[in-house]
Structures are given as C-alpha cells and as structure tokens.
Amino acid sequence: MFSRVACLGRPSWAILCLLSSSAVLGSVLQNGDDRPLAEKELIFGPENQNVLQIIPVDPKPPSSNPAYPKPLGMSPAAVTSALQDLHSALSVMQSTYFSLWLGKWTTAIDWTAAVLGTHLSSTLSSLSHSLSYTLPGTFDKTVKLDVEAQMVENEINKYFAQSIAYFFGEDAFAIRMEAYDDMLWVVLGWLESMNFINSHSERHYPLTEGIIREESEWHGKQFIPAFAHRARVFYELAEQGWDWELCSGGMLWSPHTLPYKNAITNQLFISAAVSMYLYFPGDDNCSPFMSDQESGVRANFKMGKQDMDECDERMKGKSTYDPIYLASAINGYKWLKNSGMMNEKGLYVDGFHIHDYGKNGTIGTGKCDERNEMVYTYNQGVILSGLRGLWEATGNLTYLEDGHELIRNVIRATGWTDTDTPTIFLTESQHQHDTTKRPSVSNHQAHDQTWSGLGSSGILTELCDPYGTCSQNGQTFKGIFFHHLTNFCTPLPTSATTPGKTFAASKDTATLHQRSCNEYAPWVIHNARSALRTRDEKGRFGMWWGTGLASHGHDFESDTPPAGRLPNRNDPLRPSLPEDATDHQNPVPSSISRCGRFPSDREGQEQPCTTGDLNDRGRGRTVETQGGGVAVVRAMWEFLRHFNKG
Numbered sequence: 064m065f066s067r068v069a070c071l072g073r074p075s076w077a078i079l080c081l082l083s084s085s086a087v088l089g090s091v092l093q094n095g096d097d098r099p100l101a102e103k104e105l106i107f108g109p110e111n112q113n114v115l116q117i118i119p120v121d122p123k124p125p126s127s128n129p130a131y132p133k134p135l136g137m138s139p140a141a142v143t144s145a146l147q148d149l150h151s152a153l154s155v156m157q158s159t160y161f162s163l164w165l166g167k168w169t170t171a172i173d174w175t176a177a178v179l180g181t182h183l184s185s186t187l188s189s190l191s192h193s194l195s196y197t198l199p200g201t202f203d204k205t206v207k208l209d210v211e212a213q214m215v216e217n218e219i220n221k222y223f224a225q226s227i228a229y230f231f232g233e234d235a236f237a238i239r240m241e242a243y244d245d246m247l248w249v250v251l252g253w254l255e256s257m258n259f260i261n262s263h264s265e266r267h268y269p270l271t272e273g274i275i276r277e278e279s280e281w282h283g284k285q286f287i288p289a290f291a292h293r294a295r296v297f298y299e300l301a302e303q304g305w306d307w308e309l310c311s312g313g314m315l316w317s318p319h320t321l322p323y324k325n326a327i328t329n330q331l332f333i334s335a336a337v338s339m340y341l342y343f344p345g346d347d348n349c350s351p352f353m354s355d356q357e358s359g360v361r362a363n364f365k366m367g368k369q370d371m372d373e374c375d376e377r378m379k380g381k382s383t384y385d386p387i388y389l390a391s392a393i394n395g396y397k398w399l400k401n402s403g404m405m406n407e408k409g410l411y412v413d414g415f416h417i418h419d420y421g422k423n424g425t426i427g428t429g430k431c432d433e434r435n436e437m438v439y440t441y442n443q444g445v446i447l448s449g450l451r452g453l454w455e456a457t458g459n460l461t462y463l464e465d466g467h468e469l470i471r472n473v474i475r476a477t478g479w480t481d482t483d484t485p486t487i488f489l490t491e492s493q494h495q496h497d498t499t500k501r502p503s504v505s506n507h508q509a510h511d512q513t514w515s516g517l518g519s520s521g522i523l524t525e526l527c528d529p530y531g532t533c534s535q536n537g538q539t540f541k542g543i544f545f546h547h548l549t550n551f552c553t554p555l556p557t558s559a560t561t562p563g564k565t566f567a568a569s570k571d572t573a574t575l576h577q578r579s580c581n582e583y584a585p586w587v588i589h590n591a592r593s594a595l596r597t598r599d600e601k602g603r604f605g606m607w608w609g610t611g612l613a614s615h616g617h618d619f620e621s622d623t624p625p626a627g628r629l630p631n632r633n634d635p636l637r638p639s640l641p642e643d644a645t646d647h648q649n650p651v652p653s654s655i656s657r658c659g660r661f662p663s664d665r666e667g668q669e670q671p672c673t674t675g676d677l678n679d680r681g682r683g684r685t686v687e688t689q690g691g692g693v694a695v696v697r698a699m700w701e702f703l704r705h706f707n708k709g
C-alpha cells in the first residue's frame with residue numbers, strides 16, 4: 064500500500080508513523096517504554112487523547128464478503144490512518160500534478176484549478192488542526208515532540224507556498240471573461256485560504272505579550288489583503304449574473320450562452336455571498352483592476368482620479384458583516400428553494416432553460432419551464448456551505464434542517480440504507496428526534512446494489528463513472544460534494560463568533576447537529592475507503608470509486624479486484640440517464656464496456672480496451688480525480704475527528 068511505503072520512505076512522514084504506532088500500541092508503550100515519565104504523560108495525557116477516544120461503535124465481526132471493505136469501526140487506528148492517507152493524497156496531488164515554476168496544476172482548467180486550490184487550503188486547515196491535539200507544547204523546547212511538530216509545520220508551509228504560487232499562476236484575466244460559476248469557484252477558493260491562514264495563525268502563533276502583532280503572527284497573514292482583493296473582484300463580477308427579468312430571479316449560468324438558470328451557479332452564489340458576509344475582511348485595494356464590467360480591463364492600468372474616487376466610494380463600508388452580502392444570500396436561497404429545481408427524490412436537478420427564448424426576438428415564456436433532469440453530485444454539495452453559513456448569520460434553524468434533509472436524500476440515492484431514519488427537526492415545535500438514540504453504524508450488507516440515482520452500494524457515483532466517460536468537469540464533481548459536506552458538518556459554535564453579528568447554537572441544537580453528522584460518518588468512511596482502493600501503485604486515485612463494489616451480487620463479468628466488475632450489456636441495474644436529462648459533457652454510451660469512449664475532448668473516438676483497471680478508461684487518473692480523493696479522505700478524517708462529540 065502506498066501509505067506504508069510513504070511512511071517508511073519519507074522523513075516528513077515519521078511523525079505520522081509515530082502517531083499511528085503511539086495510538087495503536089499505546090498500551091505496549093505504557094508498559095515497556097523507558098522514556099522519562101513526564102514525557103509519556105505528555106504524549107498520552109488526557110488532553111491529547113481526544114482523538115483517540117473515538118468510540119469503537121462497530122463490534123460486529125468482519126463481513127465475510129470480500130467485495131466489501133471491513134466494517135468501519137472508528138478505532139484510534141482508523142483515525143491515524145485517515146490522517147496518514149490525507150497526507151499521502153495531498154502529497155501525490157502536489158508532487159504529481161503541480162508545477163511550481165509555473166504556479167499551476169498544468170493539466171487543470173481554470174475552474175477545476177480553483178477547486179483544487181480550495182481542496183489544498185482546506186486540507187491545510189485539517190493538517191493544522193491535527194497538530195493541536197497530537198502535538199501540544201509546540202513551542203516548548205523541552206518537549207521531544209517539538210521536532211515532529213516542526214516537521215508538520217514545515218509540511219504545511221511547503222504546501223502553503225505552493226498555493227501562493229498558484230495565486231500568481233491563476234489566470235485571473237481569462238476567468239473574468241468566463242461564466243459566472245467559474246468566477247465563484249475563485250471566490251470560494253480564496254475565502255477558504257483566508258480561513259485557513261487565520262485559524263492556523265491563531266492556533267499556533269498566539270499573540271505574545273510584549274511582541275508586536277506582525278512579529279508574532281504567522282507569516283501567511285501577510286497574504287490576506289491580496290486574497291481578499293481577488294475574492295472581492297470576482298464576487299463583484301459574478302453578482303452581475305443575478306437577473307430579475309427571467310424566472311423572477313436567480314443567477315444566470317453564463318453571459319455568453321442562451322439563458323440557463325442552473326443549480327450550480329445559484330448555489331455558488333448563495334455560498335459565496337454568505338461566506339463574504341462571514342469571512343471577507345474588507346479590501347481597500349482599487350488596483351490592479353476595477354471590477355465593474357463597463358470600465359473593463361483597459362481602465363485597469365490607467366486609473367484616473369475619478370476612477371480612484373469611484374473605487375473608494377464603492378469600497379466604503381464593505382467589510383465583514385456587510386448586510387448586502389447576507390441579503391443576497393438569503394434572497395438567493397429563497398429563490399432557489401422556490402424554483403422547483405428539486406426532483407421527486409429531493410435532489411437538485413441541473414437547471415432550467417426558458418421556453419422559446421429568443422424566438423422572434425422575445426424572451427419566450429420568460430419562465431423557468433424547461434427543466435434538465437440531469438442529477439450531478441456537485442449540485443447537492445455547494446449549497447451545504449451556504450446553508451450552514453446562513454444559519455450562523457441568521458440563527459434560522461430551517462437552513463440547517465434543509466441541509467440535513469438534502470444530505471439524507473443524497474445518501475439514500477447511493478443505495479445506502481442505514482439512514483432511513485426520519486428527517487430530523489431542529490426547531491422547537493418540530494422536535495421529534497430522539498436525542499438519546501445512538502447513531503446507527505455498519506450493516507453494509509443491506510446496501511442496495513441497484514442504481515439509486517447517485518450511486519449504488521452506498522458509493523457516491525457520477526453517472527459517467529461506470530462508463531468511464533467523465534469529462535474534466537465531471538471528474539471534479541464528487542470531491543466538491545465532499546468538501547461542502549465536510550464544511551456543513553463542522554461542529555456548530557455554542558458561543559457566537561461575533562456576538563451581535565453571528566449566532567450560536569443552543570446545546571441541544573449543537574448536539575443534534577453533531578449526532579446527525581455522526582450518522583453520516585459511516586457512509587463517508589465507506590466512500591473514502593472505496594476511493595482509497597482505487598489508488599494505483601503511484602498513489603493516484605481513480606474516478607469510479609465503485610469498481611469491484613458497485614455490481615456485486617448480480618450477473619456480472621467477474622474480475623479480480625481492483626479491476627472490478629462490469630454490468631452486463633442488458634442489465635436492468637445499469638445506470639441510465641433520467642428522462643428529459645441531457646448531459647453534453649459526459650456522454651453516456653449505450654453500454655458499459657471495458658473499452659468506453661473518450662469523453663468530450665476527443666468525442667466519438669474509440670479507445671483501446673483495457674483488460675485491467677477500469678479507472679484507466681476515458682481520461683483515466685487526473686489531477687481532478689486526485690482532488691476528489693483528497694476531498695473524500697479529508698472528509699473521513701474530519702468526520703472521525705468530530706465523531707465522539709455528539
């Protein structure tokens with residue numbers, strides 16, 4: 064396994080191997096270890112054990128069915144190995160696909176790169192958090208672990224430097240001319256980075272008395288104004304996509320196509336707006352370019368006094384907790400919720416066209432009345448960050464309830480049967496949930512192996528996955544879902560971050576939220592472990608996490624894992640497009656085969672048939688599939704980390 068090789072081969076991994084063994088072999092060390100007592104207490108003291116106290120909830124014997132991963136068991140070993148896998152996934156993503164001298168993931172396109180940057184920053188947040196309970200006394204020179212803490216710190220700095228390189232490698236000029244969703248990925252990416260910088264600095268570089276702020280805080284802080292500027296510029300470009308004329312509101316996908324009001328652009332807008340409200344620190348930088356489209360790029364480099372004054376005027380009062388951002392998010396969600404964009408399974412379909420638009424120079428019906436029934440994983444994900452942010456900004460529990468309901472619908476649509484629990488209600492009047500109930504875990508045998516809308520056998524799956532025809536876009540989707548799911552399930556604050564501006568959860572609400580997230584944890588881990596099984600000898604993740612799992616138990620061609628099995632041509636369980644769905648980007652051929660076709664960039668061309676790994680079909684392993692691996696493994700680590708808090 065790759066992680067083990069890495070563990071032996073890379074000095075910077077020593078800490079992880081050490082942690083792994085200290086967790087697993089804790090009792091052995093306590094008995095047979097001759098280090099000074101004080102040191103042992105530091106390592107195994109109760110304040111360092113939070114992560115190790117995760118309840119082993121799965122006492123059942125391992126499944127005898129080799130097609131399924133071993134039962135989950137949230138053991139200490141599972142936690143440390145998840146952290147190790149996260150380091151590994153990130154390391155492969157950066158060493159294989161990132162070109163430092165260009166400041167780019169060279170094979171990514173603009174929007175997928177923005178998503179990769181987001182995964183990079185959020186993973187750094189996770190690694191930064193992993194330090195606090197495993198490496199206390201980071202700056203206490205008498206503690207032996209100090210050395211390892213510095214190694215992890217060095218690792219974080221290495222990747223942070225790469226994300227700075229990407230800040231300059233990002234093609235900001237090109238993205239200005241792209242679609243509104245492209246711009247909004249950029250906004251979310253740099254907000255994520257700022258959140259990482261702030262939390263890392265607060266956590267590990269506390270202000271020290273007698274030392275001026277700039278000298279005691281983490282050096283990453285110096286980039287906040289630059290990142291804030293990038294986020295604001297792209298937010299302001301994107302918000303021009305809001306349109307009242309058609310469908311009584313909603314964001315347009317792109318200024319360059321016939322009007323299409325789709326789930327992703329609207330969800331991005333909601334999440335970006337509420338994140339600007341909560342996290343944007345303000346920006347007084349009127350250069351290098353202004354963000355209103357009329358002045359255009361040309362004005363950027365020649366700003367007269369009038370331009371500067373206008374810019375100053377526009378910037379007034381735009382800072383954290385600017386009510387305009389919040390109002391946009393609330394309004395955006397109200398529109399989305401009433402838009403009819405959810406199907407009968409409670410999943411967001413892709414979006415709406417307007418009937419007869421452009422006919423005879425008219426706007427046609429002017430209504431969102433031609434629905435594309437296509438269901439993608441990412442359309443169920445991005446809104447989750449928005450809903451959590453909306454709750455924190457308003458205290459309105461409906462947002463959290465909507466989020467939990469959506470998550471349950473997604474999990475159910477993967478054929479996972481453990482979450483057929485009633486929808487939880489957080490509001491007083493609807494308080495029906497039994498708070499004493501333990502989260503249900505395991506029982507993998509029960510998962511539905513038929514295509515359930517977003518997967519089978521409990522594995523989140525893009526429709527194009529089994530066919531091996533996912534485009535570069537499609538390859539990015541599942542990771543996006545898991546990124547936003549992880550955000551949503553971060554424990555709720557029980558005291559307000561900024562009293563008067565943000566809301567705190569009551570103890571009951573915080574507990575209920577956490578218990579629900581605990582219920583999702585086994586599903587998340589099931590997905591992460593399935594994804595981990597797709598890694599090749601170089602540690603690169605594949606696209607279809609269900610290889611070898613999805614089709615078990617039916618009449619399929621058989622193969623030895625990890626090659627997986629394929630449904631027969633006429634199998635009724637074969638995933639198929641919903642009626643009235645169009646998927647131009649990820650063509651779905653009439654049957655699943657070992658040959659498949661190349662996706663859109665080389666559409667129609669047959670490719671050589673593979674005899675082995677199904678994840679070699681189509682685009683094969685890419686930086687996008689790696690980003691998906693990073694995101695789902697990070698989700699596993701975060702869900703495990705918070706598991707015992709319910």
Ligand SMILES: *[C@@H]1O[C@H](CO)[C@@H](O)[C@H](O)[C@H]1NC(C)=O
Nearest residue numbers: 419421422423424425427428
């Ligand atoms: C478009 O215009 C033509 C000519 O003016 C007219 O005959 C036709 O009915 C119009 N169609 C619609 C859909 O309005």
Ligand SMILES: *[C@@H]1O[C@H](CO)[C@@H](O)[C@H](O)[C@H]1NC(C)=O
Nearest residue numbers: 396397400459460461462465
């Ligand atoms: C809470 O949010 C929901 C929206 O989704 C809205 O319908 C409801 O009116 C809000 N409640 C309050 C008290 O603002």
